[in-house]
Amino acid sequence: MDTPRRPGPWDPRPEDLPPPAPAAAPEAEPRDFPPVREQGLGSALMSTLLLGSIVYLLTGSLVMVGALLFAILVHEVGHMLAMNRLGMGPARVYILPFLGATVGQRPAKSEWHDVLVALAGPAFGLLAAVPFAGLYLWTGDAIWLDAVLVVAFLNLINLAPAPPLDGSRAIGPVLAMIHPMVERVVILILGVLAVIWGVLNGMWLFAIFLAIALIGHLKARHWRAVARKLTGVEAAKSVALFVLTAAACAAVGVAALLPDAGTAVEAATHGARFLGIGR
Template sequence: MSVQGPWGARDGSTPPPVRTPERETPRYSARHDTPREDKGQHPVWAVVSTLLMAGFLWFLTGSWVVAGAVLFGLFVHEYGHVLAMNRVGMGPARIYIIPFLGGLAKGQRAPKSEWHGVLVSLAGPAFGLLAMIPFVAVGVTMKSPEWLMGAFFIAMINLLNLLPAPPLDGSKALGPVLTRVHPRLEQVALLAVGGLAVWWGLSTGRLILAVFLGLAVIGHLKRGVWRAAWGQLSWPEAGRSLALYLLTAVVCAAAAIGALLPLTGGAVEPAFEMGLRFFGVGGR
């Protein structure tokens, strides 16, 4: 019989290995296996962000009516994205207000297809035009240029968002159409348009917009070809996407000119010239 010591038996034999109970693999509940739901922006920060955004818009426009119109238009625009996201199974979507930049609609998951992505991106500008209605109504009733300019700026928010420059809605609506032709065509085209948008922002004094778009263009360049994992639009879907994009752009432009018509006595050409001056084109 051997006597057990601290490093083995004293007679030189090796003691049998001591069996230890196997550690049970931790079990996780189903809630740990699924992504946590985005609860949205904290209410306190949402209020602070909205107030900061309102003050910034007043500083830029010098009018509380126009600033309120832009802020209201921003919410309605993002809510259009939210409705579309919920409709195609990306919800429940949330709205975030980003001070000095704008808003963001965020879904719980990516769209199931490129076609759904196009619908979501165009829903914001299309639905956002509804925000013009109360401002046009008050402007026409009270013959108030300030309220009509508020409606004009709402239309311009949605029209500018259709620029095919990342990360604006236009890049997400037109980009997949270009990818259908060739993936590199999307990258080259959006980079070119993004560069022009940055130049426009700098040349017209919209420095914050220029910096924001410039950072997005750099991010696009680093990211490479977009949406490789999502597949591509079919050719019929690409045709419908292009048609919807062009139709939305035309409606937004027409709404902007329409908001200015009461200020020009119904004359289209002066209203059109006023709209061009917003882009820094034409005389002052």
């Protein structure tokens, strides 16, 4: 049996030994976020029927009803795919009485990710125009071009920098880099202008919804979840992607008006008048 060796005269004394290194702190476990509940089938059907009924009463066209509902769905799927890709999922799509919404299980890790999620909806949402454009090419019926215009209009309006629309989430962090108050003032002014635009163009539901959302947004203490701020390069990319997405939406709208207008300039003029510009 081995016995421990007795310390010799050349061995260091216990009081001369360095203190033991502190034990490494255990790694923090990732926060467990509760899963996002799926929307009930009854709620989804009732919301869809309510929105579809309102659109039909306003337009008298089942094609317009289908175009708007399909455009909202594809738009929200764009948000969902971006959330899942950027680690914010699993995300769920909800169909609400007057709009769609996508909720992620985890918050964005950075404002740059939030910008990408915001712009993914309008950018991906333009794909909803593809089947309607194909039906126009197949049948030659101009009603399908109206459906394409609805898709372009929905995604372009969502880029308005007014809360809670996607444009405010894409441009807001850029304005906040100047000063948080700059973001609040600019977004407030643009939000009020968007409400006035809705009233002047007879879009009462849009104007009322936007006014209520704007008031709620102003009452909120924080306008977005705490996340890493934009860098200068990311801010420049955010503005560039915003402009490109808006240009793509406008281009799809002009393409839908082109057969009737004859030229791209006339189509753009008709589109501007449709938006209440240059009347």
